[in-house]
Amino acid sequence: MKNDWTIPNLRRTVMGFRNGIIGSRGSSTMMCFAVCAPLQSYLGMLGWSTELIKGEVNGNEHYWLQLSDGRIIDPTADQFFTERMMPKVYIGDRPPWYQVELFPTTCPAPEPERQDGG
Numbered sequence: 168m169k170n171d172w173t174i175p176n177l178r179r180t181v182m183g184f185r186n187g188i189i190g191s192r193g194s195s196t197m198m199c200f201a202v203c204a205p206l207q208s209y210l211g212m213l214g215w216s217t218e219l220i221k222g223e224v225n226g227n228e229h230y231w232l233q234l235s236d237g238r239i240i241d242p243t244a245d246q247f248f249t250e251r252m253m254p255k256v257y258i259g260d261r262p263p264w265y266q267v268e269l270f271p272t273t274c275p276a277p278e279p280e281r282q283d284g285g
């Protein structure tokens with residue numbers, strides 16, 4: 168189904184989803200995870216593969232989705248005062264002020280217990 172979708176159609180879908188969650192609250196402040204996590208599942212059902220990214224914008228923790236081609240979907244981009252005004256829903260290249268936090272992909276193995284009682 169994804170191949171039938173254009174970015175404007177994707178933007179309308181994301182905006183409708185955002186409005187359904189944020190509703191009359193109006194502000195997207197501190198709503199990035201609450202919108203992105205379920206949006207990722209919804210877009211997956213529509214054929215869009217995304218990754219949930221945790222990062223920072225202006226020193227604040229922030230979540231957004233990343234498409235397989237590297238573009239991002241940020242359904243709460245308007246909550247930050249950045250180098251330029253961001254729309255409510257941003258789809259495009261990751262702006263330089265969006266910093267990605269890198270997390271280890273594996274956990275270290277626990278130290279083996281010593282058999283000599285020490």
